[in-house]
Amino acid sequence: MTSSAKERVVNMLAGLGEFAFLARDTAASLLRLKVTWRDFLFQFYSIGVESQAVVLITGAFTGMVLGAQTYFQFHKVHMDTATLAVVAVSMCDELGPVLTALMVAGRVGAAIAAEIGTMRVTEQIDALRTLATHPVDYLVVPRVGAAILTMPLLTMEAICVGIGASYLVSTRLLGIDPAYLWYNALHFAGDADIVIGVTKAVFYGGIISLISCYKGMTCGQGAEGVGRATTQAVVYSAITVLIVNFFLTLTLGKLLGLL
Amino acid sequence: MIEARDLKKSFDAQPVLDGVSFEIETGESVAIIGRSGCGKSVLLKHLVGLLKPESGAVLIDGENIVPMNERQLLRVRQKFGMVFQSAALFDSMTVAENVAFALRRNSRLSEAEIARRVAHALDVVNLPGTGDKSPAELSGGMRKRVGLARAIVYEPRILLYDEPTTGLDPIVSDSIDQLMVRVRDELNVTSVVVTHDMRTARRVGHRVVMLHQGKVQANGMPDRVFDSTDPIVRQFVDGVADAREPS
Numbered sequence: 020m021t022s023s024a025k026e027r028v029v030n031m032l033a034g035l036g037e038f039a040f041l042a043r044d045t046a047a048s049l050l051r052l053k054v055t056w057r058d059f060l061f062q063f064y065s066i067g068v069e070s071q072a073v074v075l076i077t078g079a080f081t082g083m084v085l086g087a088q089t090y091f092q093f094h095k096v097h098m099d100t101a102t103l104a105v106v107a108v109s110m111c112d113e114l115g116p117v118l119t120a121l122m123v124a125g126r127v128g129a130a131i132a133a134e135i136g137t138m139r140v141t142e143q144i145d146a147l148r149t150l151a152t153h154p155v156d157y158l159v160v161p162r163v164g165a166a167i168l169t170m171p172l173l174t175m176e177a178i179c180v181g182i183g184a185s186y187l188v189s190t191r192l193l194g195i196d197p198a199y200l201w202y203n204a205l206h207f208a209g210d211a212d213i214v215i216g217v218t219k220a221v222f223y224g225g226i227i228s229l230i231s232c233y234k235g236m237t238c239g240q241g242a243e244g245v246g247r248a249t250t251q252a253v254v255y256s257a258i259t260v261l262i263v264n265f266f267l268t269l270t271l272g273k274l275l276g277l278l
Numbered sequence: 279m280i281e282a283r284d285l286k287k288s289f290d291a292q293p294v295l296d297g298v299s300f301e302i303e304t305g306e307s308v309a310i311i312g313r314s315g316c317g318k319s320v321l322l323k324h325l326v327g328l329l330k331p332e333s334g335a336v337l338i339d340g341e342n343i344v345p346m347n348e349r350q351l352l353r354v355r356q357k358f359g360m361v362f363q364s365a366a367l368f369d370s371m372t373v374a375e376n377v378a379f380a381l382r383r384n385s386r387l388s389e390a391e392i393a394r395r396v397a398h399a400l401d402v403v404n405l406p407g408t409g410d411k412s413p414a415e416l417s418g419g420m421r422k423r424v425g426l427a428r429a430i431v432y433e434p435r436i437l438l439y440d441e442p443t444t445g446l447d448p449i450v451s452d453s454i455d456q457l458m459v460r461v462r463d464e465l466n467v468t469s470v471v472v473t474h475d476m477r478t479a480r481r482v483g484h485r486v487v488m489l490h491q492g493k494v495q496a497n498g499m500p501d502r503v504f505d506s507t508d509p510i511v512r513q514f515v516d517g518v519a520d521a522r523e524p525s
Contacts, residue, residue, distance in 0.1 A: 150380040151355045272352035
């Protein structure tokens with residue numbers, strides 16, 4: 020192994036170690052409720068309310084496209100009325116949580132990394148520490164707590180809007196009978212699908228916020244450092260969500276008896 | 279009392295502190311001087327636990343803070359106030375919120391009492407009525423003064439200043455110097471001032487410590503240091519460029 024490759028491996032392992040310590044400190048601080056309601060509500064608003072437009076548009080158009088594509092294929096085998104069932108299961112299990120997570124990673128993850136990164140390079144985090152305030156308590160815990168709580172809500176919103184939009188496209192545009200459409204959707208999509216979607220969303224909220232906080236708190240110097248940290252926060256969050264999604268799908272499917 | 283014992287610190291194998299030792303008595307005001315990049319700010323950050331040395335000890339009132347973790351350091355840091363070179367004001371908050379930050383988080387004072395103390399701290403730094411402004415609306419000198427108000431509002435016993443007059447015009451620098459002297463005398467705090475401004479060092483310091491190449495080059499009363507015949511001290515005090523260095 021060349022020295023530069025060795026250095027990269029060592030840096031990667033050191034980074035993973037630092038990330039694990041940050042996750043441990045955050046969990047300990049969350050459990051001790053070392054967060055003020057004011058900070059938490061501000062982050063709840065910033066992550067939840069300000070993501071509304073992104074989540075609504077993503078949910079609606081994903082549902083509509085999925086509905087149309089499913090209809091195109093199912094129409095060939097005269098299964099038109101199963102369209103909404105496919106959309107409902109897909110939106111609940113996979114597309115709702117994953118696409119919401121990717122959109123939130125782009126909007127919220129970038130904002131978190133840029134804000135905390137800028138605070139780091141302008142010595143504001145050092146100032147926090149000299150004012151006897153732990154940066155994890157003040158910066159990380161409110162963001163992670165708010166993200167873990169808001170992500171399931173945003174995901175459910177995207178799922179509902181997606182299914183609703185698909186229903187409208189199926190009935191108004193494609194002319195599918197609404198009664199059979201609903202009957203099949205309710206028959207094939209069940210509580211387990213909602214549990215899977217919400218559980219995944221909780222994980223993704225934690226992943227996105229923790230990675231973004233970590234990237235902000237360890238960013239390099241200057242504008243270049245902040246820019247690089249912001250990009251890495253979005254890319255690493257998105258990749259981690261996609262990888263974790265595979266394992267969560269298998270694990271939750273097994274636990275809920277779908278496999 | 280603050281004591282640094284044989285502090286060593288390097289960045290990327292480049293030694294910055296190479297066995298720095300000194301003591302600062304309670305109530306004393308010490309100016310740390312030296313050329314840019316000689317490790318003054320790094321030393322200051324070691325005193326409050328923002329950086330950890332590779333070896334050596336930092337004793338605050340006899341307690342070694344080097345082995346402490348971040349949460350243990352929070353208790354020790356309540357003794358400190360620090361004014362940063364860039365002021366490091368929280369730009370998402372107003373001036374009053376910046377100054378009130380430590381009181382809101384670390385005390386159980388009522389909002390009325392916090393507002394009273396914030397107004398008093400802003401009065402001390404000659405910035406009354408600026409509480410509703412945002413840091414972006416302030417000049418460099420005003421930002422430093424708000425940074426000082428934020429550092430003194432909770433009445434710390436030790437004040438650290440990192441290049442408090444750098445980047446300011448001579449008149450504003452003079453007002454900051456006067457402010458530091460006033461705070462030192464009125465609040466009777468221990469002060470450590472990192473500066474490469476000779477006038478600031480002479481006016482604020484009861485004692486001057488000069489760093490050079492990671493070591494203490496001079497340590498004594500201001501007059502003794504500024505009248506020193508040591509060629510390295512003389513060169514710095516007189517502001518003479520090294521003939522071997524390109525201009």
